[in-house]
Amino acid sequence: MTKYIIDRRLNPKGKSISNRQRFIRKAKKHLTDRVRKNVVDRSITDKSEEKISIPTDGIREPTFGTDHKTGEHDFVLPGNKEFSPGDKIPKPKGGQGGVGAGGDASDQGEGEDEFAFSLTRDEYLDVVFEDLELPNLEEKNREDVTEWEQHRAGYTPVGSPSQLNIERSMIRSIGRRIALKTPKTKEIKRLEHEIEQLEEAIKYYKDDIKAMTKNRALIKKLQKEIEDLRRRHKAIPFVDPIDLRFNNFVKKPKPTTTAVMICIMDVSASMGEREKELSKRFFLLLYLFLERKYEKVDVVFIRHHTTAIECSEEEFFQSKETGGTIVSSGIELAGKILKGRYPASDWNAYIAQASDGDNFTSDLPVLEDVLVKQILPIVKFYTYVEIAGLYEQQRSFWNTSTGRSGMWQLYEGLHSTWGNLVSKRIAEAGEIIPVFREFFSKVNSGPISTLTKDPEKEIL
């Protein structure tokens, strides 16, 4: 009997993807809860897959089945070593799952309440950043455009032969020939055949037999007709240059999809491990979010106490400093870096600042000046996170007007004119996600768009 051997390896993969998406959609509610809880505990640089367990509530597939913990039944097992008929084996304490019927029962332990599976990094971040959007997103064109993208743009009558679109050209060729009533070769063949038949018929008659004159006349007529058709056929070309159509491409400058994110953190003595940890979490989230929106994200770290320096990620989170705080130093440095290395024409700039709110009072006017003149006009979004004290008393104290830090009051005041500056207070890790979502939720991005139309022009 014949057989077939087929190589299916090249068939499209991912037949299950749409089923998996359906499943994730189904499990969405639980998934979202778990993921948002989990992202807080997640380590910062972890890029691996995320293992998630969700309650089986919404994704259970119930069927009728027998409860193995009721009634009486016999079952057969292999591997008897010492038992004789009539022996009694005490049941294991804490449920009878141990030696259930054919092992069915033993699987019904803890696995029943949780369903564990892996999310890919993309699926994971999709859930984390669902419904979030970057405000003031703009496509930037570089001045020295070096990258172009080819886009299809219909068809043209002129072009290089390699771009000839045969289908389009032939459609036009056929149309033209129909319009000009080009005789069909089939028609010519039919006439020729007719002549052949007539000639066959008169072959055995002499030329002067009268009965055949009619046929001869007909042959002549047909021959003339064929000649006429042939002439017309020749006169109308099969493909005319006016038929030709070429695929058309236009060059478009590639939009800049680069962003720079500047992390500014106060590392003065008042910032302890807890404060740093919270800031770090916030920075990470912002980084992950930007990374999804832009092809390339540069990160700049600036730490400051009374003076500011640019540093590596490690130093940023680990080094200990002492001393007082002059916030404007950090902001000023950020402005310098932006101007020098990341011109607004090429880069979307984001600044994330974390601090405990302490600042020399005398620095506040300087800070305001730097922000308004150098920073706010050119950055897309400026987030300020103030790490609140650990204790609830302090938080309630903070809610009174005297308790608010000078920084906070300044930023709050600026927010009314500069919509791209937003500030939030965080006291514990659990608050980070809600705060982050508030910053970037689609609804909230409305008022921020009151930002001046063209910030670049104002600077220049």
Add this chain to the structure above:
Amino acid sequence: MVRPLYTGSEWNFELLEDVYNACEVIAYDDLNLNIYQNQLEVISSEQMLDAYSSSGLPIYYKHWSFGKHFSAEEQNYRKGYTGLAYEIVINSNPCINYLMEENTMTTQTTVIAHAAFGHNHFFKNNYLFRQWTDASHIIDYLIFAKNYLYDCEQRYGSDIVEKLLDSCHALSKHGISRYKRPVKLNFFEETQRKEERDEYLKSIYNDLWRTLPKTKKQVEKKHDVAFSDPEENILYFIEKNSPILELWQREVVRIVRKISQYFYPQYQTKVMNEGWAVFSHFFIMNRLYDKGLLTDGAMLEFIHTHSGVLYQPSFDNQRYNGFNPYYLGFEMFKDIKRICENPTAEDKEWFPDFVGSDWLETCLHAVENYRDESFIRQFLSPTMIRKLKLFVLNNNVDKDHYLVEHIHNRQGYKKIRESLASQYEVGNMFPDIQVYDADFKGDRTLMLHHNMTNGRSLNKETDDVLKHIKRLWGYQVKLESRENNLLKKSFSTDAVPQLKIE
């Protein structure tokens, strides 16, 4: 001098062809196998995972539960908890065999002998498969089902289709009429049937009829869907009688029912099917070796794989997870061969019918005419019971101990065989639940009866399943567990009618 078919572990398409041909000679000449045409398809491990999630079927409609199974399988595979199957074989004509690309040449040879000949022969010849499935049309029917559900999603929205399928899946094991011969499936007929019905409905549609007042007779007639006997096929009953389902929804119920029916023979013949496939590959591989077509190394690798597949731990082993169908089935076929060739006095007493007969004929006869339950009841010998050291435990919930009832001795053989056979009886795999009454003229409450045995009640998922039935039925659903006509336990959904699926 015969040269081995291959020497290394790498496979290629020419070698597959050679090996297939060599196996085929043995399968026809020495085993008298009768098979469907084979189609071997080489797939990657990812594709194998895909196939897992849709019960091994090459085409299936879309549903989240397949995605769930896929996610679980993928997790287990990635973490190394489980390996992937070497092969999947589909009961279709031509018979589709999936071979994994990661397999070594020896594994591919084993898989070809196992699936393309063993399983294939079983599918084509076993009476259950012959009665219940139509191998030539299954692929066409699956395409029909997939397209139909896709169209439904487009037309009525995926949410409602998903809910409908959820409810149908909950009842898929109760969608079989065991005592009626099923109608065979056919893609073209199904499509035609659907089109004709649609056409007919369109042709008789006239909005005027709706405005006519109904006579008393008509009203009565509509509700007079009497049924006299309890119906075990719940899905069938719903498809035909549900007061709320629309036409396309009834068709979906039918699709789930029909596909579930396709699987019906498979879980009744797990032991025999696998046993016969292992027996075939073991026979063919040994013959290949005897002919000098396999190297010693290949044979050793085969024995290693073979014994891995056939591992059967004892009940007290941590890895014990019920009987390994590969092992049980293979040992039983081997035992039949032994009884035919070298019977003991005991065998002569137990199996006078076929002692000394031709072993191959006896095995082929068994493959054709038995299912797991009857196969064990007929062929499990005392030798096997002793070899496996089988014993019967009694579990009574009210007692704090298990009772050893029978062990592998003269008094126990028959009882053990009886117990093991009934463990494989399809009636004991799923609870016996039947539609008992539907109050068509009254409040349309659907009454189900559960025939309880030995005080074994339904598990805690029952209420959820009833909710699914209610979604399909629209009105209250009640279930009573009865034993010897005594009411033991009853379940019920709420009584609020829900007039359409939403």
